Amino acid sequence: MAFRKKYKHILPFDPDLLIVSECEHPEKFSDKFYDDILWIGDNRNKGLGVFSFNDFEISIHESYCKNYRYILPVTVVDGSEAMNLIAVWSQNNIEDPGRRYIGEVWKSLNYYKDLFRFPTVIAGDFNWNVIWDRENQKYPLYGTLTDVIDLLEQFNIFSMYHTFTSTEFGIEREPTLYFRKNRKTPYHIDYIFAPSYLVARGKSFSVGKYEDWISLSDHMPLIVELE
Numbered sequence: 001m002a003f004r005k006k007y008k009h010i011l012p013f014d015p016d017l018l019i020v021s022e023c024e025h026p027e028k029f030s031d032k033f034y035d036d037i038l039w040i041g042d043n044r045n046k047g048l049g050v051f052s053f054n055d056f057e058i059s060i061h062e063s064y065c066k067n068y069r070y071i072l073p074v075t076v077v078d079g080s081e082a083m084n085l086i087a088v089w090s091q092n093n094i095e096d097p098g099r100r101y102i103g104e105v106w107k108s109l110n111y112y113k114d115l116f117r118f119p120t121v122i123a124g125d126f127n128w129n130v131i132w133d134r135e136n137q138k139y140p141l142y143g144t145l146t147d148v149i150d151l152l153e154q155f156n157i158f159s160m161y162h163t164f165t166s167t168e169f170g171i172e173r174e175p176t177l178y179f180r181k182n183r184k185t186p187y188h189i190d191y192i193f194a195p196s197y198l199v200a201r202g203k204s205f206s207v208g209k210y211e212d213w214i215s216l217s218d219h220m221p222l223i224v225e226l227e
Helices: 102-111 113-117 145-154 160-165 196-200
Strands: 017-023 036-040 047-052 057-060 071-078 081-089 120-125 157-159 190-195 202-207 222-226
Touching: 017 081, 017 120, 036 057, 036 071, 047 057, 047 071, 047 081, 071 102, 081 102, 102 113, 102 145, 145 157, 157 160, 157 196, 160 190, 160 196, 160 202, 190 196, 190 222, 196 202
Parallel strands: 081 120
Antiparallel strands: 017 047, 036 047, 057 071, 071 081, 120 190, 157 190, 202 222
């Protein structure tokens, strides 16, 4: 939250695209540090923001369904090239527990899977790890992270972190969340999935370090550079 006080820390990385969960409404920014922004939310202090820089053009994809409130499909254009981006901020669902967190991601990606016929990146805060897939039998989810991984693999879409590090899901070494900013409660729950040809064009992938970012957020940034 309060991204207006924090954004200068990410600008030295010269981002082209930036996904920010729990992002305040753009009207709260005192200056325009980006080229364009898409923002959705019910709380002006806490929505989902997608920023573009360096002449990248972004627009909400025509398929956007408000039933999946914080799973946002975006059209990205860079000169003559275009791709889809699905920004994710999964949340709890008290009214329909099967849709909580990864259950909502599963339903939304099935709804949007026609987009996967074109280059599509799925990225953001999934709020889930495969270690919890089997722990939710009392209130079954519509789909687990394992189900999501299997679905995306059918379209040749893979996690960039796990591909770059040759790591299996559930045994990640770099946490993306320190729950309540406690170093003793680390989890890997944020992901960037991309088509295999884009993964192959990846020059670098990194997860922010606790000592560098914890003063700003309990989530660490995921930073990927493509050729």
